[in-house]
Amino acid sequence: DAGITQSPRYKITETGRQVTLMCHQTWSHSYMFWYRQDLGHGLRLIYYSAAADITDKGEVPDGYVVSRSKTENFPLTLESATRSQTSVYFCASGDREKDGYTFGSGTRLTVV
């Protein structure tokens, strides 16, 4: 099916554990993004990628790692999860702002 999918939809993990959130898109969009959404802060950019093997930091990159070895995949890894990383994480993809970026349905992560 065409689209952008995130997995898992829900995740509970313990402080200090490594966790990876997956994002897969089927359109071969150039750009992919990871945002986190928190009450009072809206959507904040964590990392983005302009193409395979090209990634760059966003507004809140600390504690996160990304990779993009294939155009369609853009996983986000929390190296050592902290409670402050409890959030809803959205992946998005697109080619140009004017066409809009397509967002996934989100991963709700709770760090206990």
Next chain:
Amino acid sequence: QKEVEQDPGPLSVPEGAIVSLNCTYSNSAFQYFMWYRQYSRKGPELLMYTYSSGNKEDGRFTAQVDKSSKYISLFIRDSQPSDSATYLCAMSAVAAGNKLTFGGGTRVLVKP
């Protein structure tokens, strides 16, 4: 101070009324302006896109950009209960690498 400010609401209106939403921003380099709509537990979806200053109309939606005042607006005419959602403004600069900066979102409730 955040780069993009948006009143969180909630904004409650009766069905058929005009919904008026706005954002202010501080970065004069922003040239692309967008409005996204987000339903509960879903990812945002693009509603309107405007480049630089001016107005744009699409059905019941009108977007306005006033770059001299660093102020953008979205109007929804003949509002419907299905318009109940959170509306996020987003903007980007030419040199920003297609990165979007979002406002915090305004929650809108249209009552039947």
